Amino acid sequence: MFNIGSAFLHTVAFLLWIICLPSAFCGDEKVERFEFSEIAMGVRARIVVYASSEEEARTACKAAFDRIAELENIMSDYxxxxELMRLCASAGAAxxxxxxxxxxxLERSAEMSRRSDGAFDVTIGPMVRLWRKARQSKVLPSCEEIEAARKLVGWHNIEINPETRMVRLAVPGMQLDLxxxxxGYACDEALxxxxxxxxxxxxxxxxxxIAVGDPPPGKTGWRIEVANVAKAEHERTFTTNSGVRWEFKSTGQGQKSLVIDGCSNVGISSSGDTEQFIEIDxxxxxxxxxxxxxxxxxNRIAVTIVARDCxxxxxxxxTVSVLGExxxxxxxxxxDGVSAYIRRLR
Known part of the structure; x- marks a missing residue:
């Protein structure tokens, strides 16, 4: 369910395709497009804004990157x-x-765990560590190791008191992985x-x-391109409930990318096993x-989701990657308001 090599890196790399002029008028005000990037949470974080001046754009993007860095200090398991690792160190205690x-x-995670009957579970840390080791050694975890890790996994064992902001990990040795x-949470907060x-x-x-706000000037939405998502041997399934438009764009050599048009004030995420994997025996x-x-x-699946937030x-x-098509x-x-694209190898 989570990345072995980097806790913050999904399998499907996003390419952003924004078709618009570098400057435009928004009402009576001229705005220009500005783009900034930094390394954060193990990936290159990129921010695009339309602002009236470079100073305004830089100030806003710096504040956003600072917020991402703050969240990384809270939520990193590396x-x-x-703060996350300090909480894990107290597992089994007060x-x-x-x-x-x-x-x-943690509350958002618990709700997803409840609704998915455990297909999403942030207490998966012990299992993630086993598979990180397997990726390096090219040796599968033993049945005994997997069983020992399973005893430490279970979202029900996170006890949360929202009124006092007190959290207890009930089982000694529990490890969280967000x-x-x-x-996605960091993208929402930066936006x-x-x-x-x-x-x-x-x-x-x-x-x-990706988290997007209002559309670029003169556009009905952001246009997002997900690279290399379709080949002849792939079976594809769509569901559209968020108002976005899906289409394919040929990129040559039998490859196609997925274009999601009309994205406004939504989150877009991809996950799957098509790029990051290990092969053993x-x-x-x-x-x-x-x-x-x-x-x-x-199960050789890749998933792209559009939802109300990232x-x-x-x-x-x-979660959908784990559940299957x-x-x-x-x-x-x-x-409500969720669209999905799922592909799997035949």
Missing amino acids: RPTS PVKVSPELLNI GGIAK RVIRNLGISRALVEMGGD GKRYSHIVDPRSGLGLT TTSDSLAT KKGLQFIESF
């Missing part, structure tokens, strides 16, 4: 001093008071910061997750681990 941000993402939701500084036409991209295992079995996925699209993309589509139908 930094021993992060409750710990957490920040509003960590409380919020790799299936944190980047919120930019909007609060007076810029509504903006896009934030981090790996396989002739069998291919995804970087996404099923928290119910403790095994890397073998926190939702990020966690849904991971049939159950995943049924699960998506329980959410």
